Amino acid sequence: MDVEIWTLSSLYWTLGSILALLGGLVVMGALALVIQIGRHRRQAKITEGCRRRVERLLNRVQAQGMEAITDGDAPRRRSHRRLMGQALMERLEAASGGEWERTSRLYTRLGYVDRDRRLASSRQWTRRLEAMRRLYSLVGFWDRALLIKGLEDHPRIRLLSAHLLVRRGEMDDAVDALNALELTSSLMESPVYAMLQGVEDVRLKRLLTELDRIRDSRVRRALVVSAAERDVDGLEDTLRKLRASEDVDIRVGVCLAAAQRGDEFAAGLLEELLADPSWEVRAYAAKSLSTRSSQERLNTLAWALNDPAFWSRDGAEPSSDPAAIEGEATPTDDELCYFHEYLDNAVRWIPHFTGEQTPVIRQKSTTVGRGAQ
Amino acid sequence: MNTYVDYFFLFYCLVMAVSTAVLILLATREIRTWRRAALRELDRHVLAEKRTPPVGIIVPAYNEEVHIADTVRGFLDLEYPDHEVIVVNDGSSDETLKRLIEAYDLVATERYVNRRLACQPIRRLYRSRRDPRLWVVDKENGGKADALNMGINVTRCPLVCCVDADTILSPDALLRMVEPFLYDPQGVVAVGGTLRIGNGGHKIRDGKVEVSVPDNWLARFQIVEYLNAFLFGRMGFNLLGGNVVISGAAGLFLRSAVLEAGGYFRDTIGEDIELIVRLHRREYETGRRRQVIHLPDPIAFTETPEDLASLSRQRDRWHRGLIDTLWQHRRMLFNPRYGKVGVVVLPWYIVLKFMAPVVEVAGYLWFLWAVVSGFISWGVALALLGAIFLWGVLVSLQSLYVDHETFNIYGEASGRLKLLWVTLLFNLGYRQATVFFRLQGLVRYLAGVESWGLVRRKGFQLLEGGAR
Numbered sequence: 001m002d003v004e005i006w007t008l009s010s011l012y013w014t015l016g017s018i019l020a021l022l023g024g025l026v027v028m029g030a031l032a033l034v035i036q037i038g039r040h041r042r043q044a045k046i047t048e049g050c051r052r053r054v055e056r057l058l059n060r061v062q063a064q065g066m067e068a069i070t071d072g073d074a075p076r077r078r079s080h081r082r083l084m085g086q087a088l089m090e091r092l093e094a095a096s097g098g099e100w101e102r103t104s105r106l107y108t109r110l111g112y113v114d115r116d117r118r119l120a121s122s123r124q125w126t127r128r129l130e131a132m133r134r135l136y137s138l139v140g141f142w143d144r145a146l147l148i149k150g151l152e153d154h155p156r157i158r159l160l161s162a163h164l165l166v167r168r169g170e171m172d173d174a175v176d177a178l179n180a181l182e183l184t185s186s187l188m189e190s191p192v193y194a195m196l197q198g199v200e201d202v203r204l205k206r207l208l209t210e211l212d213r214i215r216d217s218r219v220r221r222a223l224v225v226s227a228a229e230r231d232v233d234g235l236e237d238t239l240r241k242l243r244a245s246e247d248v249d250i251r252v253g254v255c256l257a258a259a260q261r262g263d264e265f266a267a268g269l270l271e272e273l274l275a276d277p278s279w280e281v282r283a284y285a286a287k288s289l290s291t292r293s294s295q296e297r298l299n300t301l302a303w304a305l306n307d308p309a310f311w312s313r314d315g316a317e318p319s320s321d322p323a324a325i326e327g328e329a330t331p332t333d334d335e336l337c338y339f340h341e342y343l344d345n346a347v348r349w350i351p352h353f354t355g356e357q358t359p360v361i362r363q364k365s366t367t368v369g370r371g372a373q
Numbered sequence: 374m375n376t377y378v379d380y381f382f383l384f385y386c387l388v389m390a391v392s393t394a395v396l397i398l399l400a401t402r403e404i405r406t407w408r409r410a411a412l413r414e415l416d417r418h419v420l421a422e423k424r425t426p427p428v429g430i431i432v433p434a435y436n437e438e439v440h441i442a443d444t445v446r447g448f449l450d451l452e453y454p455d456h457e458v459i460v461v462n463d464g465s466s467d468e469t470l471k472r473l474i475e476a477y478d479l480v481a482t483e484r485y486v487n488r489r490l491a492c493q494p495i496r497r498l499y500r501s502r503r504d505p506r507l508w509v510v511d512k513e514n515g516g517k518a519d520a521l522n523m524g525i526n527v528t529r530c531p532l533v534c535c536v537d538a539d540t541i542l543s544p545d546a547l548l549r550m551v552e553p554f555l556y557d558p559q560g561v562v563a564v565g566g567t568l569r570i571g572n573g574g575h576k577i578r579d580g581k582v583e584v585s586v587p588d589n590w591l592a593r594f595q596i597v598e599y600l601n602a603f604l605f606g607r608m609g610f611n612l613l614g615g616n617v618v619i620s621g622a623a624g625l626f627l628r629s630a631v632l633e634a635g636g637y638f639r640d641t642i643g644e645d646i647e648l649i650v651r652l653h654r655r656e657y658e659t660g661r662r663r664q665v666i667h668l669p670d671p672i673a674f675t676e677t678p679e680d681l682a683s684l685s686r687q688r689d690r691w692h693r694g695l696i697d698t699l700w701q702h703r704r705m706l707f708n709p710r711y712g713k714v715g716v717v718v719l720p721w722y723i724v725l726k727f728m729a730p731v732v733e734v735a736g737y738l739w740f741l742w743a744v745v746s747g748f749i750s751w752g753v754a755l756a757l758l759g760a761i762f763l764w765g766v767l768v769s770l771q772s773l774y775v776d777h778e779t780f781n782i783y784g785e786a787s788g789r790l791k792l793l794w795v796t797l798l799f800n801l802g803y804r805q806a807t808v809f810f811r812l813q814g815l816v817r818y819l820a821g822v823e824s825w826g827l828v829r830r831k832g833f834q835l836l837e838g839g840a841r
Contacts, residue, residue, distance in 0.1 A: 015756040022763035029770035033793050036777055037786045093413070126409040133414050155558050156410060182558040187531060187627075190425045191555055194418035 046080060050087040054106075058091075061102050066109060074110045085112050092137050104139035113138065120146055125154045136160045142168060151180040158182075163195045171206060175213050183218040186249075192219055196226040205232045221253030228257035236265055243269060251281045259288035379743075382736050386761065389725060393768055396609030403612040404604065404669045404779055411670075412556065416548055419555070420454050426554065427455040428547055428625070429528030433520030434538040435463045442476035444538055449504055453547040457506045459524045460538075464493075464514025473509050477501040484508075490522035490636030498527075517621075518637035518644040525631055533628045535645075539676055540622045541571055543582045546672040550625040553666045560663035562630040562652050565619030566672030567603040569782060570596050575674055582674060586788040589679045593795045594803040599677075600772040607667040615718035616667045617653060621645035623673035630655075630663070641701070642823060643694015650702050650719075657711045671780050685810045692814030693822070696727060730812040737805075765800035772796075 053075075060068045075081045088107045095103050107113065112134070119131035132150060135141045147169070150161030158180050165177035183189060196204065208227050214220050224242065227235055235257070243254050255273055258266035273285035419425050430448050434441055441460070448458045462470045473479060479499035486495065493515035501507035512523055521535050532554065534547065546566065553561045573587035587593060610616040621644070634651050637644045649665055656663050678684040699706075699722060706723065708715040744754045773789075773796055776782075783789055 011753065015753065015760065018760050019756055019763070022760055022767060026763050026766050026770065029767055029774065030793060030797075033770065033774055033777070033789070036774060037789055040777070040781070041786065126406050130409045133412065137414050156412060156556050159556060160412070160414075184558045184560055185554075187426045187554045188556070188558070190419065190422050191415060193424045194415065194422045197418070197422065 043083065047083050047087060050075070050080070050084040051090075053084065054087050054091055054103075057106055058099070058102055061106055066105055069106065069109050071111075084110070085115075088112065089134060089137065101139045104137075104141075107138060113141070117143065117146065120150075125157070129154060129157050129160075132157050132160045136164065144169065144173070148173065148176075151177060155182060159191060163198070166195055166207075167198050167203075171210060174203075174207060175210050178207075178214050178219050178223075179216070181216060181219055183216055186218065189218050189222050192222040193226060196222060199226075201230055201232060204230060205234070208232060208235070208238060211238065217247045217249040217253075221249055221256070224250075224253050225256045225260065228260040231261070239269060243272065248278045248280055251276060251278065252284050255281060255284035255288055259284075259291070378739060382732075382739065385732050385736075389729075390764055392721065392725060393605070393764075396605050397768065397771055399612040400605045400608035401775060403608045404775060407608075407669050408779060411549065411552060416545075419548065419551075420452065423454065425454045426532050426551065427457070427530040428453060428532045428534050428551065429524070429530035429628070430456060430458045430534045430536060431521055431524030431528065432458060432460045432536055432538050433463055433517050433524065434460055434465065434469050435514070435517070435520070436465045436467045436469060437538040438465070438467045438469045438472050441469050441538060442472050444541070445473065445477070445507065447541055448536070449506060450544070451542060451547050452544050453551075456534075456547060457508060457528065457530065459527050460507070460509045461520040461524045461527075462509060462511045463516070463520040464512065470509070470511055474499070477507055477509075478503045479507075479509055484527065486526050488526050489632050490526050491639065492519045492523040492526065495523070516639060518639045518641070521644070522636040522639070525628060525636060528628070531628055532625055533631065534623070534625045535621065536673070537622045537675065541575065541582070541674040542623060543670075543672050543674070544577060546623070547625070549668060549670050549672055553664070553668075554625075554627070557664070557666075560661065561666055562627045562656065562663045563619055563649060563665045564625045564668060565607070565616075565666070566623060566668045566670055567607075567780075568599060568620045568622050569671045569674050570599060570677050571674035572676055572679065582671070582782065583784060584674065584782055586783055586791045587679075590795075591681070591684060591803075592677055592679050593791070594799055595677045595684075596792060597769050597772065597795050597799050598803075598807070600776050601769060603667075604669060604772050604775055605768070608669055610718055611667045613713050613717060614664070615653070615712070615714040616665050617649050617714065617718055617722070618646050619649050619665065619667065620673070622675045627663075641694065641697050642690055643698050646694055647698040647701065650698050650705070650714075653714045654702060654705060654711065657714070662712075669779065671782055681806070684807075685813065688807050688810035689814035689817060692730070692811040693818040695722065696815060696818045699723060699727060727815075730808045730815060733805075733808045734812055762800050765804065766797055769796035769799050 057069060057073060075084050085107075088103060088110075092100060092103050092107065116131040116134050119127050120135065122128050122131070135143075141164070147161040147165050150157045151165070152158075153161070162177035162181055166174045169177065178192075181192060183192065199207065204223075204227055207223060211220055211223060214223065220242075224235075224238065228239075239254050239257055242250050245251055245254075251273065255270065258269045258273075260266075267289070270285045270289050273281055274289070276282050276285065430451075432445065432448065437444075445458055445460060460473060462473070479501055481497055482500040484498055486498075493513035496511040496513065499509040499511065501509075508527065510523055510527055512520070515523075524535075525533050532551065534550070536542065550564045550566055553564050569584060570587070570592060571582075571584050572589060572592040573585035575582055575584045577583075586596070607616050607618060624645070630652060631648070634648070634655050636648075638647055638651075641647045653665060678687055699719065702719070705711040705715040706719050711719075740754065740757075743749050744751060770793075773792055777789060783792060
């Protein structure tokens with residue numbers, strides 16, 4: 001090709017068009033930014049007005065009841081309605097108790113719940129989630145069909161739906177909700193614990209009877225531990241049964257549940273679990289026992305001297321809290337004695353960690369056999 | 374010959390413009406998605422739940438005596454139910470350790486440290502009597518990567534947040550960053566957030582960090598540059614599933630994944646980008662496909678260089694880090710085994726990041742030569758330059774617009790108008806200077822230079838009316 005592209009006359013036209021287009025877009029962009037500043041200022045003013053209006057309406061509700069609110073109290077203009085909804089949600093997030101209830105009822109009365117219900121069926125999952133987030137925050141919101149549908153939706157919508165179904169739904173729906181959760185890591189258990197925190201004791205006990213129907217071992221674990229935390233009756237049989245489970249997660253859950261109880265049954269169970277074939281279970285059992293009374297603690301430390309798993313030994317480690325070091329909570333001589341032996345054994349493990357050799361562990365006469373790591 | 378060179382430059386400009394436009398579209402959608410998807414309603418449950426995964430904040434510190442006590446206070450005060458702060462004093466030659474001992478009443482203590490990641494030996498381990506969540510490791514000097522490895526070894530938390538000693542995290546930073554780990558069944562190995570510039574001073578009001586536009590023009594240009602990089606580049610790649618950069622100033626990692634990957638490499642300059650690429654690589658090689666996520670939320674504030682010499686050293690080092698990472702992971706390039714990261718993202722970095730300074734400088738020179746030799750007229754030359762300039766302005770305007778519409782941390786109109794001016798001037802000199810610094814980085818990489826280079830900082834300023 002021997003034609004220089006710069007000499008083509010069409011180039012001038014093309015370049016000129018591109019320049020004009022870009023120049024126009026830049027001017028429009030700059031103008032849009034200036035308009036945006038003005039719009040935000042105006043919105044801030046309206047939002048402030050909406051906040052004051054919400055305050056007035058809430059005062060009226062408190063004084064005269066919900067009957068004092070009429071359809072005319074909802075803003076007419078669409079943009080104002082949206083900002084009023086936002087102001088109500090802000091208020092809901094910050095409120096609790098009676099105020100939360102009043103704000104929720106006001107939100108419903110002004111017609112926002114109907115809008116959110118419609119949006120909860122939107123084609124865009126982010127819109128559905130946004131609507132579900134708002135509905136979730138309301139006192140007493142209930143729409144079984146919507147929530148059941150939510151269990152098959154995006155994981156975040158699923159979680160919010162499950163929260164409500166587990167707390168208020170029929171037992172079958174609650175079990176379905178728990179089964180809809182997909183906990184692929186132990187980090188994901190935390191929202192399930194949070195969900196179960198909000199469940200009443202009687203309901204939690206009923207859920208515990210449905211334990212066999214729950215498929216995910218992490219969810220089952222969370223249920224058992226939450227029940228133990230709340231000291232639900234009849235947990236002993238369940239724990240005894242689950243102690244023999246083949247699932248390590250469940251056996252760890254038994255340790256965690258037993259750790260919540262200060263009785264002899266739990267201590268015995270934890271001591272049994274110190275002989276578990278899984279080092280994770282042993283580590284949790286040692287950790288749980290190490291926080292108990294002195295005699296149990298000594299036994300734990302005795303185990304720790306011999307356990308080949310680092311975390312089992314570590315679980316039984318006496319506190320390295322500076323307060324303890326400074327003598328505010330002085331360990332007993334026996335504890336210190338065990339601790340020094342413990343450290344001594346730990347030193348022997350150093351070559352193992354550096355890959356140089358396998359250590360020889362000093363055995364204590366008080367120990368019994370246990371599985372390998 | 375001239376024609377082919379002309380075509381090459383034109384084609385390169387087109388690729389750059391089209392890819393930026395695509396990234397803008399993807400990023401705008403992604404930002405909207407993440408804004409709607411944040412489950413703030415569950416925050417109070419997460420905060421109240423004692424089983425929320427503990428986070429270990431690792432703060433590598435080398436000669437940070439001036440600010441270390443304040444920054445550690447900021448980390449301890451974050452809204453989160455269970456976090457510890459591990460400051461790793463990397464053999465500082467100043468009084469960093471002394472300041473910490475005085476401010477937090479540190480006492481020497483013991484803890485088993487399983488040194489799975491290679492690092493220099495510990496001199497002593499301290500714990501605060503004032504706040505037991507604070508641990509300080511005093512160790513031999515070994516560099517930032519070495520100090521981070523030590524911190525990861527010391528903590529027992531399943532999540533580690535690696536930060537710089539001069540970073541300010543927004544109060545809800547950990548809550549926002551931990552969300553994907555709690556709610557995403559696909560699994561996550563690392564989460565980063567948008568880094569903002571705090572040179573103009575900051576204040577915390579109603580749990581939100583507000584910053585002012587700095588007086589220094591170099592810092593102002595960097596605001597626009599960071600917005601382009603974080604809001605568009607990284608959010609766009611998020612949607613493609615292959616974000617490869619999480620800023621070293623603030624990132625949350627799954628500790629087990631980092632340990633499995635071998636931690637930070639100590640012999641690379643860009644240890645942060647290298648780790649992320651290695652994490653991606655491992656996920657593909659093991660068939661797990663857990664994600665690296667970048668959040669649009671402004672979670673961290675950093676101080677940027679305010680003089681050209683420091684800026685030059687910083688950009689030079691960043692570019693050497695990028696080249697080093699691309700070279701170390703060259704097997705991933707165009708390799709379908711590594712999915713979108715291998716086929717789209719890394720090649721994009723090669724073409725539009727690694728090659729950009731070379732092509733851009735060569736383009737300017739060729740252009741000048743063409744004008745001087747009479748291949749093109751001055752009119753056409755100016756029109757082409759104008760088009761490139763306007764395109765750059767348009768991209769920056771778009772970043773600014775999206776930022777104001779979503780996060781709006783420069784709330785006041787005066788600050789936003791100042792930034793509007795900055796977007797107009799950004800492409801007149803500043804961009805070209807950074808191109809030159811990056812070219813310098815390439816030359817120095819080829820020459821085998823491995824130094825970090827000192828970046829002069831003056832420290833953060835707390836504005837009136839704000840709380841720490």
